[in-house]
Amino acid sequence: MNASIKISAAPELAYLLRLSDTCLILGQRLGEWCGHAPILEEDIALSNMALDLIGQSRALLTLAGQRSGEGYDEDQLAFLRDEIDYRNPTLAELPRGDFAFTVLRNTVLATWLKLMWERLRDSSDAELAAIAGKALKEARYHQQHAADWAVRLGDGTDESRHRCEAALAQIWLYTPELFEDDAVDAEAVAAGLGPAWSELREAWLAEMGEILGEATLTMPGATAFRSTGKRGLHSEHMGYLLAEMQHLQRSYPGGAW
Amino acid sequence: MLSAASRTDSAWAVLNEVLDPEVPALSVVDLGLVREVIEHDDGLEIVLTPTYSGCPATEVIEKSVIDAVEAAGLGPSRVTMRRAPAWSSDWISAEGKRKLLEYGIAPPGPALADGAVPIRIVGRRQAAVPCPRCASAHTERLSAFGSTACKSLHRCLDCREPFEHFKPI
Numbered sequence: 001m002n003a004s005i006k007i008s009a010a011p012e013l014a015y016l017l018r019l020s021d022t023c024l025i026l027g028q029r030l031g032e033w034c035g036h037a038p039i040l041e042e043d044i045a046l047s048n049m050a051l052d053l054i055g056q057s058r059a060l061l062t063l064a065g066q067r068s069g070e071g072y073d074e075d076q077l078a079f080l081r082d083e084i085d086y087r088n089p090t091l092a093e094l095p096r097g098d099f100a101f102t103v104l105r106n107t108v109l110a111t112w113l114k115l116m117w118e119r120l121r122d123s124s125d126a127e128l129a130a131i132a133g134k135a136l137k138e139a140r141y142h143q144q145h146a147a148d149w150a151v152r153l154g155d156g157t158d159e160s161r162h163r164c165e166a167a168l169a170q171i172w173l174y175t176p177e178l179f180e181d182d183a184v185d186a187e188a189v190a191a192g193l194g195p196a197w198s199e200l201r202e203a204w205l206a207e208m209g210e211i212l213g214e215a216t217l218t219m220p221g222a223t224a225f226r227s228t229g230k231r232g233l234h235s236e237h238m239g240y241l242l243a244e245m246q247h248l249q250r251s252y253p254g255g256a257w
Numbered sequence: 258m259l260s261a262a263s264r265t266d267s268a269w270a271v272l273n274e275v276l277d278p279e280v281p282a283l284s285v286v287d288l289g290l291v292r293e294v295i296e297h298d299d300g301l302e303i304v305l306t307p308t309y310s311g312c313p314a315t316e317v318i319e320k321s322v323i324d325a326v327e328a329a330g331l332g333p334s335r336v337t338m339r340r341a342p343a344w345s346s347d348w349i350s351a352e353g354k355r356k357l358l359e360y361g362i363a364p365p366g367p368a369l370a371d372g373a374v375p376i377r378i379v380g381r382r383q384a385a386v387p388c389p390r391c392a393s394a395h396t397e398r399l400s401a402f403g404s405t406a407c408k409s410l411h412r413c414l415d416c417r418e419p420f421e422h423f424k425p426i
Contacts, residue, residue: 041400041401041402044400044402044403044404045400045401045402048406050311051309051311051312051313051406052309052310052311054311055309055310055311056310056311059310126341127340129341130339130340130343131310131340133340133342134307134309134340134343134344136343137343137426138309138310138311138426141426144401145401148401
């Protein structure tokens with residue numbers, strides 16, 4: 001029961017897991033702020049956003065389990081996979097860093113997720129479209145909140161600005177992965193399941209440009225570095241994150257609230 | 258033996274008394290969570306729409322609905338979740354909004370249309386949420402997120418009372 005499960009390599013499953021795991025792993029990272037955020041309001045905000053993300057992930061994992069035909073439920077998929085079977089882009093798993101890093105990563109990923117949910121409302125899979133319709137409302141609120149903070153910190157004190165610049169330089173290295181296509185995208189487009197990730201790039205750049213402009217921050221330039229989390233090849237941080245996230249289910253198999 | 262119509266009618270009456278665990282002033286019907294009650298040969302099916310993806314009350318609501326319907330002697334029941342169309346705070350009934358206000362939570366205004374919603378960063382004027390206690394429009398938002406996912410935190414600048422606002426989504 002606590003042994004790892006293996007998942008198939010079906011492109012449809014990979015497409016769903018890339019999205020579900022982005023929500024799940026980012027939610028796990030945001031949850032780490034509970035009790036540690038710089039002010040109480042943000043402690044509540046980050047925990048609330050983590051709840052939304054984990055809720056979205058639950059719906060997607062349940063769907064992925066049904067569509068894969070392997071009979072796995074949301075808990076098995078969330079807690080019993082090995083690292084190589086998690087499909088989130090690396091950016092989601094990076095350590096939470098300081099508050100500037102968290103705010104800017106949230107800005108980047110909430111903007112990306114919002115654009116993704118907008119497109120997924122037209123998915124040929126009615127259940128995925130339904131999940132997207134709900135999640136979109138939440139992602140809009142997350143993006144607005146993150147953007148407000150990005151402006152406040154970027155256009156803030158020397159210290160907050162300096163931290164934003166440092167965070168942005170690190171985060172930007174991992175953004176190309178959010179817009180690169182492979183066979184999974186080609187299959188998803190052919191099946192009408194959802195957009196190729198590259199299709200989100202233009203709108204994402206426009207919105208990020210708007211937010212960073214207001215924040216008086218400069219969008220970093222492109223580099224040759226490519227992260228590979230969505231293909232299962234993660235950073236050194238992922239194993240530690242999973243050890244903490246999976247601990248309870250691995251130690252107490254089938255444990256439920 | 259109740260007829261199908263009276264059984265579903267009775268179920269609606271029962272559901273009208275099932276309170277939301279996090280906003281106990283309102284029933285699940287006031288909140289617009291109940292889409293349909295359907296009579297089947299093997300019992301009643303109650304179709305609910307969840308509010309927020311991560312709302313921790315969802316499972317509790319499901320259980321209280323089943324318990325209440327069965328306790329009322331309406332036979333076995335089951336709950337199914339319908340996600341589409343997504344729940345909107347516009348579905349809270351007029352009665353529900355009145356109860357929210359009475360409970361001290363500022364009810365939601367109309368939700369934005371589901372089209373493209375621009376991000377608003379500078380010069381963003383948030384419509385002031387009227388204070389549920391003294392009705393003053395002279396209020397400010399303290400926190401975008403409140404004690405639950407569905408609420409934000411505000412303060413009245415006249416009567417000085419803090420209050421919660423049910424977010425329009």
